[in-house]
Amino acid sequence: xxxxxxxKKELSHLEDYxxxxxxxxxxxxxxxxxxxxxxxxxxxTPGVYVTLNKPYNTLKDIFLREKIxxxxxxxxxxxxxxxxxxxSRTKECMYIGSPEKLSDISLAxxxxxxxxxxxxxxxxxxxxxxxxxxxxxxxxxxxxxxxATKMREWxxxxxxxxxxxxxxxxxxxxxxxxxxxxxxxx
Amino acid sequence: MSFNKFMLFFxxxxxxxxxxxxxxxxxxxxxxxxxxxxxxxxxxAIIWTFMAVNSLSKGSxxxxxxxxxxxxxxxxxxxxxxxxxxxxxxxEKSLVYPSYFFITISYIIFVFTAYKMHKLxxxxxxxxxxxxxxxILRKKKxx
Numbered sequence: 001x002x003x004x005x006x007x008k009k010e011l012s013h014l015e016d017y018x019x020x021x022x023x024x025x026x027x028x029x030x031x032x033x034x035x036x037x038x039x040x041x042x043x044x045t046p047g048v049y050v051t052l053n054k055p056y057n058t059l060k061d062i063f064l065r066e067k068i069x070x071x072x073x074x075x076x077x078x079x080x081x082x083x084x085x086x087x088s089r090t091k092e093c094m095y096i097g098s099p100e101k102l103s104d105i106s107l108a109x110x111x112x113x114x115x116x117x118x119x120x121x122x123x124x125x126x127x128x129x130x131x132x133x134x135x136x137x138x139x140x141x142x143x144x145x146x147x148a149t150k151m152r153e154w155x156x157x158x159x160x161x162x163x164x165x166x167x168x169x170x171x172x173x174x175x176x177x178x179x180x181x182x183x184x185x186x
Numbered sequence: 187m188s189f190n191k192f193m194l195f196f197x198x199x200x201x202x203x204x205x206x207x208x209x210x211x212x213x214x215x216x217x218x219x220x221x222x223x224x225x226x227x228x229x230x231a232i233i234w235t236f237m238a239v240n241s242l243s244k245g246s247x248x249x250x251x252x253x254x255x256x257x258x259x260x261x262x263x264x265x266x267x268x269x270x271x272x273x274x275x276x277x278e279k280s281l282v283y284p285s286y287f288f289i290t291i292s293y294i295i296f297v298f299t300a301y302k303m304h305k306l307x308x309x310x311x312x313x314x315x316x317x318x319x320x321x322i323l324r325k326k327k328x329x
Contacts, residue, residue, distance in 0.1 A: 046319045103246040115312035117320040
């Protein structure tokens, strides 16, 4: 089933929601782009993209290639500074030191979401699996619980991406209870 | 507010009132009593900030700011303690000077912390991007 159809089918009855999107590594990029395309292109919703996987520059190129208006998105990049520590903040993107710095990620998300001048907005978190490499499962559960609660408080469309095979089942089961629904994009 | 929360708040309030009353009852000198009273708030502020530092991620901007703020509080507390000792033991001359040192250090650390705050605001502010999004949304709304 197409990503857009799945999104429509599962989420059409919800206004603000927190979704755990499970994707296989094969379809990871394609699904991410389709979700973003759906949110920005179809729904005309601005939002925040938190990337722990791909550097902002790579994402910018992908967005350009896929004709997605990247100006509708505030980027929070927690990857680039792990390689280039001296890169400084730009107008388009905020760089966080590393995916371990959960306090900074939370603060940046809070500020970015609140800054968006629209009632309808999204928060795209990419991805849970990368978070697992840098943090203990217990810390991740607390963090995702915090994010899910905050997403409801901010009244945003929350999408948390997780690579299916890389996240352990026990953790996923615990995390699903914090979300409104989980969608398996395969 | 639930009943339990209200009761907890009520008990805390009574404990604080008893504490204040005890300080002023035991210590007859008003200046010393006020000194002790303010010190208790300083200690509480340090405990809370210390707890915040421990729970924030290592190396994060927020933690660095909290650490700076902790030093500010410690310096101010040292100044208050020294001032209290001056009053209690009737210290004079050279023993008074350390209090000037503590207050100067406090202000220097405050300036450093304020600078950190300024940097934090710059780093975590998204006004420019928000303005860009606003313009795009406005354009799309126009027929």
